[in-house]
Amino acid sequence: LGSRALALRAVLLGPPGSGKGTVASRIRSRFGLQTLSTGDLVRDHIARKTEIGVLAKECVLAGRLVPDEIITELTLTEIKAIGERGWLLDGFPRTVSQARALSDRYPLGAAINLDVPFATITERLTARWTHPGSGRVYNTHFNPPRKPGVDDETGEPLVQRVDDRPETVIARLKEYSARTEPVLIYYGEKGLLHSFTGTETDVIWPHIDEFLATRIPPLK
Numbered sequence: 001l002g003s004r005a006l007a008l009r010a011v012l013l014g015p016p017g018s019g020k021g022t023v024a025s026r027i028r029s030r031f032g033l034q035t036l037s038t039g040d041l042v043r044d045h046i047a048r049k050t051e052i053g054v055l056a057k058e059c060v061l062a063g064r065l066v067p068d069e070i071i072t073e074l075t076l077t078e079i080k081a082i083g084e085r086g087w088l089l090d091g092f093p094r095t096v097s098q099a100r101a102l103s104d105r106y107p108l109g110a111a112i113n114l115d116v117p118f119a120t121i122t123e124r125l126t127a128r129w130t131h132p133g134s135g136r137v138y139n140t141h142f143n144p145p146r147k148p149g150v151d152d153e154t155g156e157p158l159v160q161r162v163d164d165r166p167e168t169v170i171a172r173l174k175e176y177s178a179r180t181e182p183v184l185i186y187y188g189e190k191g192l193l194h195s196f197t198g199t200e201t202d203v204i205w206p207h208i209d210e211f212l213a214t215r216i217p218p219l220k
């Protein structure tokens, strides 16, 4: 496994609800790449009421980004735990300061950007259901669970995220425009940015798949 797994260190960018979690799962099954969602990390800390969780909760509820120092340290620690294998980060970096901190530590192979219009996003998020244990995401229209409100694999209950209320979604999109869009310019200047534009994950996915296959061999 050694050399293939070392092959790629990548980040997955895109506005809230653009399909990062959905695409990350597909990349994980197709390429065997370890994925790390900073949103899932933050929600786990909130659920466990850790010191970080208590600090982060207020930000998440308001649709604001968690302060750079906190999220950067948390993420770099998790990456270190993955070890020498490759990885794909979902939801990090979200600011230029985070992007710089990551570049200082690790050479990056690619920044994959899901370029999905804001209008598409708002209606998706209100229909989203999540399995907290695994981070699996469903949508009552797009990929409904076999049984409403229940996870397909574990049979455990699904929950709706507290930050998927319409007013919070608007706040998250504002944060994205102000603080995350500059990250696209940052990676663009480094020649690392690969943008995929569309309104449907199933339409965008084959292009991402094709691109990644030039960087890392698929599992089968």
Ligand code: G5P
Pocket (backbone or CB within 6 Å): 014, 015, 016, 017, 018, 019, 020, 021, 022, 023, 038, 039, 040, 042, 059, 060, 063, 064, 065, 066, 067, 071, 090, 091, 092, 093, 094, 095, 098, 124, 125, 127, 128, 129, 137, 138, 139, 140, 141, 142, 143, 163, 172, 199, 200, 201, 202
């Ligand atoms: P998160 O958790 O990173 P966001 O806002 O970046 O949250 P989110 O909401 O998790 O992103 P996503 O992962 O991009 O969205 O999208 P998804 O879950 O795969 O898809 C959204 C919905 O659409 C799902 O229901 C899915 O089934 C459906 N869907 C997918 N494709 C299609 C399609 O083609 N058609 C249709 N109809 N539906 C589809 O971050 C949360 C908070 O944590 C903090 C911040 O406070 C943030 O707000 N945080 C950070 N703070 C600072 N820095 C960081 N690096 C941080 N990371 C997290």
Ligand code: MG
Pocket (backbone or CB within 6 Å): 020, 021, 037, 039
């Ligand atoms: Mg997500």
